[in-house]
Amino acid sequence: MVEILGAEVELLTIVVSAVIFAAGVLVAIIAKVFTTRLMGARLPPDVSAMLTKVVFWVIIAIAAFSAIGNAGVDFAGVIVAAGIFGVVLGFALQPVVVNLLSGLFLQFDRPAKIGDPVQLVDQDVAGVILDVTLFSTRIRTFDGVFIRVPNDKVFTSRIKNFSTHIARRVELTVGIAYKEDAHKAKKLIQDLLESNPRVLTDPAPNVMVWELADNSVNLWVWPWVPASEWFSLRQQIMEDIKNLLDKNGIEIPFPQRTVWFGESKKGEKDRLAVTIKDSDGDDKKSEHRVHRATRAG
């Protein structure tokens, strides 16, 4: 005889209970395999995985209670003990419970599914979702690092999902020198976009003279592209625009500053204006033009 929770239990009963529990575990494993095969083809991967886990742990729980019941353990005592224990455990395991509930809420909210490229803005994490378990979301970052993010952090974070929509807009700013013909540059870029098969015709690509900025006239270039091509096309379009403007002799200016030196205490009348203009030519390297300006009056 062995004493368990104040009750005398025969060794044979314990063995039988252990067999019941082991059988329960076996059934749970079989049910897990069966559920995976049955639901895998019919449901999204994350829902199927979650359903499989729920089935597995429910069977384990039933097996555990059956085994305990068979051993003759008084459930009333267990429940009272579990109640007190639960309160203590509740405080201790608050983060775990929060994560568990967040995991369940994420299943209903479904901001992303397994395989989606996402960015958790508030967590500063970006990558592809590998799995959403009861307690955490596993992400492979774009540079190949595995990150486990607790579900409550995922649930409360702003989530950018890069694959939900089939089309996205590329947004580029292209600066041209003030002396250049903005209309010509705009037309050249528009033609470039129209000749690119990956740029969508609808919505039509938009090229706008948007800003008379400090150092350049800024054009905004907004083509829509298939979402799957967004990253590679953004680079390609930027490179193509650079080459196009170079080929057509349209200058993309560097920042320029005109520096005026104030009048000296000796009352010199001349001021020195210094214009520093950087250019990218190998032979020119950097050009510094210094000229004197005569003070008017």
Add this chain to the structure above:
Amino acid sequence: MSLSQPLDKPDSYCRLEVDSRIERRFGNNVLVVEKNGPGYDYRRFTGDECVVKNTIASAGALEMGILPVAPIHVPAKYGNNMMLKFASPLVMQSHSSLDAYFKMPYEIGAVSFDNAKASVIDAISLGLAKYGLYGNPEDGSVCRSYQTELYAENPEPKMHQEAVGSVRLRNETDATQTVNKLVFPVAGVDFYYDHDHVFFKDVEATVKEVAKKTIIETKVVDARWRGSSTGLAQHAESQYTMEWGF
């Protein structure tokens, strides 16, 4: 070689068992399939440069086709539908109908047949392939986009670029409707070819009111064009509902 079409021209479409080598030239592109030891090589040249090379393993004699295929493979597959934009809007009075011809693009595909099931292993487009979004980014469709006139007579298409199709438009509503575009499925749909001329199946487009919303239902149906069918026997949707405007 057992031929389903005469090989008298280097740019004719064909479907045949490859004994040693087949070669087809379309514009600046040359498509070559040839036996290489136990397998087959497929190569595509643009000018002198080999831009695509595949090795094909086949249990028996390889059946290949150089055929017109749906214009959705170049430069990459983004969707299954075609969006035809009319060069000038079509104004349809209530309960009116119109039969017309249109031109649409197609691609030239290198198709391998395995137990009569076709796989497009490569495709070229001699014209500029452009795509457009029909609907919204959430649940719309990225479609191959093309502008066409509506013709009363069978129009002359650009060789190896354009197919001719026929559409029957019906306005079943009680109001005048202006139709600017049609969206219909093309993935897996067979074309008909007769030497240089390529034809698409017929399209039926019906403007109707559904749940207080005016939509167009399009349906691709068999046509009576002369010539051979590409016979790809691929799964193809035949209907599409245009619920985001027309």
